[in-house]
Amino acid sequence: MQTVVRAELPGMPEHEIEPLLDRVEHWLGDLERGLALVYRDPGPVRDRVLRLVARHYGDRPARLRRRDSRRLLEPDWFQRPDAIGYATYADRFAGDLAGVASRVDYLAELGVTYLHLMPLLQPRPAPNDGGYAVADYRSVRHDLGTVADLAALADALHDAGIALALDLVLNHVAREHAWAQAARDGDPRYRAYFHVFGDRTTPDAYEQTLPEVFPTFAPGSFTWDDDLAGWVWTTFNTWQWDLDWRNPDVLCEFVDIVGYLANLGVDCLRLDAVAFLWKRLGTDCQNQPEVHALTQVLRAAAHMIAPSLVFKAEAIVAPSQVVAYLGQGEHAGRVSDLAYDNSLMVQIWSALATRDARLLVQQRSRMPRKPVTTSWATYLRCHDDIGWAVEDVDAGALGWSGAAHRAFLADFYAGLTPGSWARGAHFQSNPATGDKRTSGTAASLAGLEDGLRREDPEAVDTALGRLFLAHAVVMGLGGLPLLYMGDELGLLNDHAFATDPAHSDDNRWMHRPRMPWDVAAERHDPAGVPGRVYAGIRRLTRVRSGLESLHAAVDAEVLATPNPAVFAALRVHPAGTLLQMYNVSEHWQPVSWHEVARHGLQRPYDVLNEAAVEPEHGTVVLPPYAAWWLVDHT
């Protein structure tokens, strides 16, 4: 191994090569085991990967090497209670990359330590799925700036204690990417980067078991391409071509891209749509074991180049499947460091709509434990729609029908159900399966838009209570909380999205508004709605960062109470026990004192509201949408 690595770094002094050799030795097992699970002849692939690793190690700027050494002293930085994430499109937040750099203070004031900038590498011309159709991984979208601006932004963020996360779109590239272009020009080497079929036989066979991701605007999973004279696999849109990861050339290309992005100062790569990487006939072509083997390979290579780099899996899959992305069995702790906790988002909205937390408790009780070195990314809203991923087995445990409940949630949040306060919209209704998803900002889904439109102060107060409760759960269950831009101010749906021809057929743009900086300027006004939302979020981030028991190394245990509208979350940490209680309804809700005391809290003190909790007649009563974070005051 040493010879392969050294050959790439001629003239590098021995003391500089040594850290790389140590890392190669440390991660080689992960790399080799992962490769052996995927390729028939892994030896030559390993050597190619190591050569790329050495080259990028050689190119790594000195300031980032220093960052690596510091991060090795705090490998749990993304698990810590003071870690707060924020996700936004650079242009929608601040115009361009330089604009984002000029807004670092705003993020720091909010307590943000992790910034996910939505796709900003050069995409195909619109439509491009919000940038998820990448045409060039080595240049920045021209209207946002340059690669040098990106590196400068990373520096500015690092100086403010903020890590930078970017998407790594590895399931597909744009039809205009150089690899796809070469394939269309007839180069067989590049044709082999994609899944191309001469006729419909194989696509038809796969489609027997393939679900549709965008049934409305991109039905089917294969697209005929005249240049290729064949059908190419396109899980998402027709111009997003799925890569064939069976081809080791594809893996090596991505090792190279990972090294390149790491050396610009990127701290976290969000593995976009990672569940779809590997295809297997007769399956839904998601969550195949090879996905985890490939992630392990990529991570081992990344850690050799840049030990400070972490991976976040974007696998919006069934709760029973998602833990595998943090690692189970032989991959435990060796794949992604973070993974989206999509089902928590679904369950929070479900509990609010039904004023019943039992489904949430049931679902959480089935979540397998995750490796202690990893963390969930918890969130209430993101740039995507909400898919109502309620599993039949969980609904069934309550005597509910899964299909009926999923349909109820989609209709409720589209504002179609009598009594609904929500102002969202259906996304991608699929009449064939009955599946309907939901678009809308957190505030509009929580009733704020409805209350403001109707000029009903009581409805506004209730909506603010709902929003606070929901964010408290996101920040309290443990994991890296991700705020979606504008949720800290309660931004409503952007109904103007439909006037932009590039966005009009995709109503996810309704919850991707532009940052109104005039509204943000009112964030310290305690009387205004933005100020009230902001104060709540700020209180949560501040209290959270001081509670060691929220470290993601321990899991929360979600508990039922005898009152269906109230659930509890218990975090037992050596630093102290934290018991959270949440009322998911707009009514006062009693719970027996015994429920609180049995968790060992003698004198419960609510650190969120800075008040002792006193039982009366053996009962504590939670106000509407109460969120209590209780510690023992003895």
Ligand code: GLC
């Ligand atoms: C991810 C993104 C989504 C995109 C898809 C295809 O799910 O979050 O916005 O449409 O991947 O890249």
